[in-house]
Amino acid sequence: MFGELHEECGVFAVYNHPQASHLTYYGLHSLQHRGQEGTGIISGDEGELNLHKGEGLVSEIYNDHVLQHLAGRNAIGHVRYATAGGAGYNNVQPLLFQRFTGSDLGIAHNGNIVNAHELKCHLEQQGSIFQATSDTEILAHLLFRGQGTMIQRLCESLQLLEGAFAFVILHGDTLYVARDRHGLRPLSIGMLNGAYIFASETCALDIVGATFIRDVLPGEVITVNHEGLNSVAYAQQTTHAMCSMEYIYFSRPDSDIEGINVHRARRNTGHILAAESPVEADIVIGVPDSSISAAIGYSEVSGIPYEIGLVKNRYIGRTFIQPTQELREQGVKMKLSAVRSIVAGKRVIMIDDSIVRGTTSKRIVRMLKEAGATEVHVRIAAPAIKYPCFYGVDMSTFDELISSRLDETQLATYIEADSLAFISLAGLLRGIGRSGNLGKNCGQCTACFNGDFPTNLYESYDAANREKK
Numbered sequence: 001m002f003g004e005l006h007e008e009c010g011v012f013a014v015y016n017h018p019q020a021s022h023l024t025y026y027g028l029h030s031l032q033h034r035g036q037e038g039t040g041i042i043s044g045d046e047g048e049l050n051l052h053k054g055e056g057l058v059s060e061i062y063n064d065h066v067l068q069h070l071a072g073r074n075a076i077g078h079v080r081y082a083t084a085g086g087a088g089y090n091n092v093q094p095l096l097f098q099r100f101t102g103s104d105l106g107i108a109h110n111g112n113i114v115n116a117h118e119l120k121c122h123l124e125q126q127g128s129i130f131q132a133t134s135d136t137e138i139l140a141h142l143l144f145r146g147q148g149t150m151i152q153r154l155c156e157s158l159q160l161l162e163g164a165f166a167f168v169i170l171h172g173d174t175l176y177v178a179r180d181r182h183g184l185r186p187l188s189i190g191m192l193n194g195a196y197i198f199a200s201e202t203c204a205l206d207i208v209g210a211t212f213i214r215d216v217l218p219g220e221v222i223t224v225n226h227e228g229l230n231s232v233a234y235a236q237q238t239t240h241a242m243c244s245m246e247y248i249y250f251s252r253p254d255s256d257i258e259g260i261n262v263h264r265a266r267r268n269t270g271h272i273l274a275a276e277s278p279v280e281a282d283i284v285i286g287v288p289d290s291s292i293s294a295a296i297g298y299s300e301v302s303g304i305p306y307e308i309g310l311v312k313n314r315y316i317g318r319t320f321i322q323p324t325q326e327l328r329e330q331g332v333k334m335k336l337s338a339v340r341s342i343v344a345g346k347r348v349i350m351i352d353d354s355i356v357r358g359t360t361s362k363r364i365v366r367m368l369k370e371a372g373a374t375e376v377h378v379r380i381a382a383p384a385i386k387y388p389c390f391y392g393v394d395m396s397t398f399d400e401l402i403s404s405r406l407d408e409t410q411l412a413t414y415i416e417a418d419s420l421a422f423i424s425l426a427g428l429l430r431g432i433g434r435s436g437n438l439g440k441n442c443g444q445c446t447a448c449f450n451g452d453f454p455t456n457l458y459e460s461y462d463a464a465n466r467e468k469k
């Protein structure tokens, strides 16, 4: 699914380190794969907070001078891919609210709030004026309208939110972090020389040299201040429904999500896929980067040699001039190339992590055949995606999902593959290490495969259906 699917964001936070903004910069850099459209950092010690943000990559938005200006021992940071609310500078996070009950307030979040529309209408009727269109701001308005201490306001406000989220919030000299009650988005805690570090993925803890402590629990709010770390459960009813796509596609292979290494999980799915859907062939290849681990796994069990049959060009920036349709037709391919001398004359098993719209798979199969592959058998390390996602992944209508319209045989014909097979849902869960139990308590969200949504969906599901042709 090379380049077909994006997630909304990644978050990073530091409490009590003399170089908090520098650490946040490095952390965000290692989370760049989770969002490339915008990034921001808020830093400070108490009272007044400093903000720097912009549209672009981490390497484009910050420099040494900017990071020096972002003073203070605490910081929160964000990388954004826009789904809910759209792109634009105003929606780049963190958002800063000045003089909120005496101190500045900074908020960033990863995920998507499914009852955002209902809450926003309610807040606007009460007089709230929104600066941006992203749903992150809703929490700030709920906090503003709440009663009692900050932690009381936060717990009450979080109870009203339904959906997927990992929040990092800086208020004066206190850092708050919270995870949704279903644990849909990851958030881990680390320590570095007495400083607390929080990150969407453990690869960002590793990059700054922090030691992993534990994951934030579903429905948990953590407060970190001069008294240390304190934990409160804001939701009584919690479930464990980590997004399966974190293992399949989004997270880096060197990250451990809820104690499970992403590379190992992908390699296991390759083992299971080989056992479930064998086919005679000469080589196994993976679509870079996220399918490489599963391709290695498939090769290990099938005994068919693993080869590098596709190469990704890593140096295409956002401002690169893309070829015109005419040049594309002449064979100018910028992002992915087939390795002709490896695939020519071979029966190829191509492992991909998923199929969303199908257009990319078709292009890659064609590319392999043009490079001389005699057969291309496609094996997918995820079940067919038949339902939209409302939790921050940019596939929110049935129309976008080819597997909601075509069965496996029809889809094989559409992508021009000699055969096509998806891993079973039980196989995927076993590969991740969830012991293969299906159903609500399997530890994973599997909604895009089987429609088993862990939350209420409010008007989102109706909107997705309305767009179904």
Ligand code: SF4
Residues within 6 Å of the ligand: 184, 242, 243, 244, 245, 246, 388, 389, 390, 391, 393, 445, 446, 447, 448, 449
């Ligand atoms: S619906 Fe799919 S993509 Fe969305 S959170 Fe669930 S598993 Fe992840």
